[in-house]
Amino acid sequence: MATTTDLTTTREGSRVLVVEDSRAIASLLVSSIDRIEGVTPVHAGTLQETRALLAEEADDIFVAVLDLNLPDAPRGEVVDAVQAYGIPVIILTGSLDPDKRQALFRRNIADYVSKRSLSGVDSVVRLVERIWVNREHVILVVDDSAAQRNYLRVLLHNHGYRTLEAADGQEGLDRLAEHPEIRLVITDYNMPRLNGLQMLEEIRRKRSADELAVIAISGVGEAGILPSFLKSGANDFLGKPFEIEELYCRIDQNLDMLRHVAQARDAANRDYLTRLYNRRYFFEHAEALHARALRGEIRLMVAMVDADHFKSINDTHGHRVGDEALKAIAGVLQTFSGRDGFPARFGGEEFVCIQMLAEDQHPGECLERLRAAMEAITLFTPEGKHVPITVSIGATCNPQGSIDQMLELADEAVYLAKAGGRNQVVVLDAPCGEVGNSQLLRRGAC
16 A cells, blocks of 8 residues: 655755844844754845745745735735745734734644744744654654645654654554654544554554653544543544644643653653763663674674772862863763663763674774773863863673673673773783683783
């Protein structure tokens, strides 16, 4: 069954077009929007200026804020001029009644804001910022009606979302498997092969409601569907026909919820000072990597990194400088780890890094580059005094019997590095005293 896959309609520019003939309002809007990180406002005061600006910069504009009544376009002609370039539109209006509101949404606008008070400017800024951020989100629309999918896709495009489509529940599951970045699913109930409720039940077997939001849409005459969806794990429900503004509010609220849950989970998994993963998170994920290493699927290295003479830094320069030293060490360790591993802070000045190595990678050579990068850290006190930073690194590539045993061996290697003069790398393949022990007590390769 053919469906449309559409991840390209979201505009990638960073400019906001502000069309307003009042210099005071325009100045306030431009200065307020300019405070959004990464966004640049551009201003036009007439339809003629708008057309000239669009001819030059349309590709870089992701949303437009438009006054409906301009000196040379008193009946909202500027809306058609901007929408001709596929740019979502936010309308500024002096007054609004229910009939005018409906008329505006029939023109396919993203939203409208009253400019009667300063709060209207704040509303515009929040809308622009949300549309800017929405480009990070992918929403899957599942409906057997091509017209309904297209309608929802256009609405989502107006608020900056990237979209994917599926014509039934089975295709919806296929899209989710192909695109794990999808954050929200909007699904109909009545569909061939697999209906929306059946698809939801399959989704919840793999992804929880705080990882992937699902909004169900169905006709109000379908008795019992609402509680069935909610009991099966839907985050929200909309009856047909729905108000456009209600759809946007529901989407915003559900994505905000996902973000808050992700932030809370991230805060629980990370060290507050360095933003590296904490000890608990390390053990949760290191076990899986270690199991793969035991099966011979990957080559795993565990390295312990201990800051040298860290107490002296705190005692001499104060804990604030000591904190900056820890953050600098964490930054180098994060860069070193890249995509093939993850570092964690175990406590105090002690860090651990679990890393997947290619067969031709030499652990000692890799860690020597890490040691040199640590030694090259440039840190100064508020008074301008240089604070030297070095680390002792101990590591092993022997999977042993458990991740705990790998850590014990790496810790023993750190002790040897400290005893050997600090600021060096030691890699062990067996505990000291065991037959077959191999160690290197100098900087460089092993």
